[in-house]
Amino acid sequence: MTKILVIEDEELIRETLVQLLKAHNFQVIAAQNGQMGVAAALREIPDLILCDVQMPELNGYEVLQTLRQNDRTSIIPFIFLTAQSAKAEFRRGMELGADDYLTKPFTKEELLGAIASILSKRKTITQPLTEALHQVEARLNDLVNDSANTHTISPEKLNLEIELRHALANNELEVYYQPQVGIDLGKIIGAEALVRWNHPEKGRISPAEFIPLAEETGLIIAIGEWVLLKACTQAVKWINLGFPNLRISVNLSARQLSDSQLLQRVMAILNTTGLKPANLELEVTESAVMENVSLAAATLNHLKSLGIRIALDDFGTGYASFGYLKQFPFDSLKIDRCFVSNVVTDAHNKAITTAVIQLGHDLNLTVIAEGVETDTELAFLRQHHCNIMQGYLFSPAQPAAEFEKFLVTGKCLPVKSVKSLTSVSSRIIPCPPLLEGEKSLPFRLKSGFDYKNSSF
Ligand code: C2E
Ligand code: MG
Ligand code: MG
Numbered sequence: 001m002t003k004i005l006v007i008e009d010e011e012l013i014r015e016t017l018v019q020l021l022k023a024h025n026f027q028v029i030a031a032q033n034g035q036m037g038v039a040a041a042l043r044e045i046p047d048l049i050l051c052d053v054q055m056p057e058l059n060g061y062e063v064l065q066t067l068r069q070n071d072r073t074s075i076i077p078f079i080f081l082t083a084q085s086a087k088a089e090f091r092r093g094m095e096l097g098a099d100d101y102l103t104k105p106f107t108k109e110e111l112l113g114a115i116a117s118i119l120s121k122r123k124t125i126t127q128p129l130t131e132a133l134h135q136v137e138a139r140l141n142d143l144v145n146d147s148a149n150t151h152t153i154s155p156e157k158l159n160l161e162i163e164l165r166h167a168l169a170n171n172e173l174e175v176y177y178q179p180q181v182g183i184d185l186g187k188i189i190g191a192e193a194l195v196r197w198n199h200p201e202k203g204r205i206s207p208a209e210f211i212p213l214a215e216e217t218g219l220i221i222a223i224g225e226w227v228l229l230k231a232c233t234q235a236v237k238w239i240n241l242g243f244p245n246l247r248i249s250v251n252l253s254a255r256q257l258s259d260s261q262l263l264q265r266v267m268a269i270l271n272t273t274g275l276k277p278a279n280l281e282l283e284v285t286e287s288a289v290m291e292n293v294s295l296a297a298a299t300l301n302h303l304k305s306l307g308i309r310i311a312l313d314d315f316g317t318g319y320a321s322f323g324y325l326k327q328f329p330f331d332s333l334k335i336d337r338c339f340v341s342n343v344v345t346d347a348h349n350k351a352i353t354t355a356v357i358q359l360g361h362d363l364n365l366t367v368i369a370e371g372v373e374t375d376t377e378l379a380f381l382r383q384h385h386c387n388i389m390q391g392y393l394f395s396p397a398q399p400a401a402e403f404e405k406f407l408v409t410g411k412c413l414p415v416k417s418v419k420s421l422t423s424v425s426s427r428i429i430p431c432p433p434l435l436e437g438e439k440s441l442p443f444r445l446k447s448g449f450d451y452k453n454s455s456f
Contacts, residue, residue, distance in 0.1 A: 001025065001027045002026050002027065002047045002048070002119065003026070003027045003044060003046040003047050003048075004027070004028050004029070004046055004047065004048050004049070005029045005031065005037065005040055005041055005046040005048070005049045006018060006028060006029070006031070006050045006051075007030075007031045007037030007040075007049065007050070007052060007060070007063060008030070008031075008032070008050070008051070009033055009055045013052075013081075013104075014030055017111075020108060024112060029044055029046065033056065033058065034051075034058025034059060034062060034063045035058050037049075037051060038063055038066050038067065041067055041073050041076065042072065045072060045073065046076060047076070048077045048078075048079070048118065048119060049076055049077070049078045050079050050081055051063055051079070051080060051081065052080075052081050053080055053081070053082040053089070053093070060080055060082070060093070061092060061096055064093070064096050064097060064098060068097050069401040069404075071400075074237070077118045078097070078098045078099055079100045079101065079102060079115070079118065080093045080098050080100070080101045080102070081102050082101070082102075082103060095241075095242070097240075100117075100118055157216075160213055161213060161217050161219070164197070164210055164214060164217075164219060167197055168222065168223065172197055172198050172200065173195055173196065173197055173198075173223065173226070173227075174195070174197075174198060174399070175193050175194070175195055175196070175227055175234070175400070176193075176196050176398055176399060176400075177191035177194070177231075177234075177397060177398055177399075177400060177403040178191060178192045178194060178395065178396060178397035178398070179191055179390070179394055179395050179398075179406060180247070180368065180388050180389070180390045181390070181394050181413055182387065182388055183378070183382050183388060183389050184382075184387075185412075186412040186413035188246075188406060188411065188412070189245070189246070189388060190247030190248060190249060190281070191246075191247075191248060192248075192251075192283070192390060192397070193231035193234075193248060193249065193251075194207065194251075194397045195207050195211070195223065195227050197210055211223075215254065220253045220256060221255060221259055224250075224252065224253060224256045225265055225269075227250060227251075228265075228266065229269050229272075231250050232248065232250075232269050232270065232273040232275040232280065233273050234400050235248040235275055235279055235280070236273050236274055236275050238407060239275075239279065241404070243407055245279075246279060246407075247279055247280070247281055247309070248275075248279060248280055249283055249311060250282055251283045252283065252284050252288070254287065257284060257288050257292075257295075257299060258291065258299075263299065263302055263303065266303065266306075266308070267306065276307070277306045278307050278309070280308050281309040281311050281331070281332065282309070282311070283312075283313040283334065284296070284310065284311070284312065284313060285312075285313045285314050285317075286312065286317070286318025286324075287318040289328060290324075293327070296328070297327055297328055300328055300329055304331075309331040309332065310328070310329055310331055311330065311368070312328070312332070312333050314334065314336040314370075315333050315334055315335055315356060316336050316338075316352060316356060317336045317338065325363060326363075330363075330365055331365060331366060332365055332366040332367070332368050332388075333359075333360040333365045333367050333368065334370050334390075335353055335357070335367065335368070335369050335370060335386075336371075337371020337372075337391070338371075339352045339353050339356070340369045340370060340371050340372055340377055341371060343377050343380050343381075344376045344377065344380050350380075353369070353380075353384070353386075357384045357385065357386050358384075366387045367387050367388070368386075368387065368388040368389070368390060369386050369388070369390070370390050370391065371391045371392075372390065372392075372393045373392045374393060378393060394411075395411075
């Protein structure tokens with residue numbers, strides 16, 4: 001039976017709605033204010049929420065915002081009920097992610113019509129996604145229970161492997177998002193999805209510790225697929241929030257790259273989540289492609305032919321020769337943070353970073369600098385026309401809700417850093433306007449500059 005939560009402070013309206021919905025065979029829960037509504041939504045996970053806008057303490061917008069930030073309630077269909085028919089209010093509700101809006105007084109037919117249309121739409125959207133999640137979970141469970149899959153590894157590692165298998169089953173893994181920022185305009189162009197393990201006793205375990213183990217044991221196939229599904233689902237939400245060009249980068253391990261099922265899995269995830277291939281970038285390391293050059297080239301070419309972007313991660317740390325750069329269909333080159341660190345004072349790093357940026361540009365690649373921590377490093381990269389930065393200077397990887405705040409508030413590189421812009425500076429004024437089709441841009445562009453068709 002479909003479960004509907006009604007959040008309404010006016011008793012008469014609340015009771016009328018409850019009776020009406022019950023008469024139409026819905027299971028109904030009622031809450032008399034925003035706070036109780038949020039608690040009921042988290043407890044009951046209803047199929048749909050009807051919520052008044054004007055309520056004391058927590059108003060309807062705040063209720064929606066709170067629920068959209070929680071993984072368990074973020075996709076519950078939400079209809080606002082309001083006496084206000086002002087366009088601005090309507091817009092605000094829809095921008096926050098409401099699915100529909102009913103202006104009081106509304107008729108019984110209007111209400112039931114809105115509910116029916118949203119529920120049927122949601123079913124076609126979420127059913128394949130739910131099925132995909134179930135399939136991934138089933139594969140995870142198989143791996144968790146696969147006791148034959150033990151290896152000759154040290155007792156500490158074996159223990160960690162057992163714990164990692166449980167982590168998968170117990171939802172201890174989480175995806176964080178680290179902003180990638182265009183250096184010339186200073187605005188966020190996308191994010192790298194990075195997995196986190198919140199161990200119940202040991203606290204946060206670094207991916208640098210558990211990803212190699214997952215790679216060794218084969219668990220990386222299921223973890224990687226889970227991360228990809230989560231990240232693509234999340235990216236679609238942000239794109240629908242008004243950031244159509246946002247790009248999500250996901251790491252592919254060596255094992256995944258040689259997995260015969262990879263292509264089908266990536267295609268299935270794009271299909272189910274509705275993410276356009278152009279909004280996805282897959283990162284591979286030199287060492288991963290070097291493990292089986294011809295297989296990696298074939299797989300990457302196929303992914304590229306779908307329209308997915310390919311990035312070469314940690315460039316300079318593996319054993320690839322420059323010749324290989326030509327064989328693979330890379331779109332971006334990520335300079336490893338060991339070269340970016342102290343780039344101004346360390347002569348070797350300076351030479352390597354400058355050469356890599358030049359090489360990337362000569363090969364028509366977007367160059368991304370990883371691990372940018374200081375203003376001077378950023379100024380150096382800007383001076384050498386590096387395209388994108390990623391690093392603690394802007395932000396470490398963040399939970400989805402925090403990254404979303406960056407997008408919505410238009411967080412951008414500090415104006416101080418932008419001051420040293422060279423040729424591009426004449427085209428931009430540092431301030432955050434609202435433009436059609438993109439919620440927040442860090443800079444207003446003077447006429448004549450087509451920001452949508454600018455590079456990357
Ligand atoms: P990576 O793909 O090169 O990711 C960049 C790493 O650098 C991340 O570490 C990030 O948090 C860190 N980093 C970014 N900016 C800075 C900075 O300014 N200073 C410093 N000191 N560090 C910075 P993280 O998240 O610990 O990930 C480590 C590695 O684990 C990743 O390196 C990647 O190889 C692997 N990894 C993480 N998530 C996944 C995943 O979902 N799948 C696969 N296959 N590998 C993953
Ligand atoms: Mg990476
Ligand atoms: Mg890297």
